[in-house]
Amino acid sequence: MLEECAVQNVEERSISAVQVPSAQSAQSSNAQNSQERSVHAQEQPAHVPGVEVKNLHVSFGQNHVVNNVSFRVMSGDFVGLLGPNGAGKTTLFRTIMGLQKSCAGEVLFHTEHDKHYRTRYVGYVPQRHDVAWDFPISVLDVVLMGRIRHIGYGRRARIEDYRAALTALERTGMLGFKDRVIGELSGGQRQRVLVARALAGQPHILLLDEPFTGLDMPSQELLTDLFHKLTDEGESIIMSSHDIVGSIQSCSRILLFNGSIVGDDVPSALTAAQWAQTFNIREDSSLIRLITKDMNHA
16 A cells, blocks of 8 residues: 555655756766666576466456466567457466466466565556555655565665666656656656656566556657667566557567467567457458558568
């Protein structure tokens, strides 16, 4: 809960020790961030499995939501998870995060059963409607919640926690809003704050649940560029989206998902039959023609 996760009262902070008031200090912060990224890159070797899902099954009573799902995402991959509403994409994410129990199968990080890795290095950006935006809390406080696994419950945020939070806000273009109440922000600004909260934890694997829904073009462009930079730095990203064309253009690989994996490949290798099966439409539909046309120009 927001109240329980808030790190400390604003009056107790000593913010002046971690502000970025000048270009020189910002440059210094960026240099330190680069060093931290280098450390993370050493912890996560290049082109190794970031996360592997093996024979995963998830059910709610008699409703089988995730059926025998297997896939592997390597470090540096930007994977689009595409499927219709109700396909189970959010349930799949929650199961990977350990928030939803599976009936069978397993989720491995770096090919190991490492609960500490999941807690520390997997970031999750939920859909905006899953957040209580009316809670009276600042943008910086929200982003600091992404550091809770590093801070520990009931402990004060340290200088490095503030630095990570401010860097995440800077990367998402929200540093100038750090003292604003979260409920005063627009939908696009709130989405960028959610991304910043996940980045503050310095994850190796980032799960994005429809991050572009309701965003204007500048916000979409900023986040798309940021996601590409993150994968260039070695992070693994899995992004669910209803923007098929945008995902084809942005993602290095597409998972077609409708309770189970229908297709898993680079966009240009997916067939009209796989798209049609995923979205329960005809192969000769106008949507399939649009997708095929866009892949030919990607």
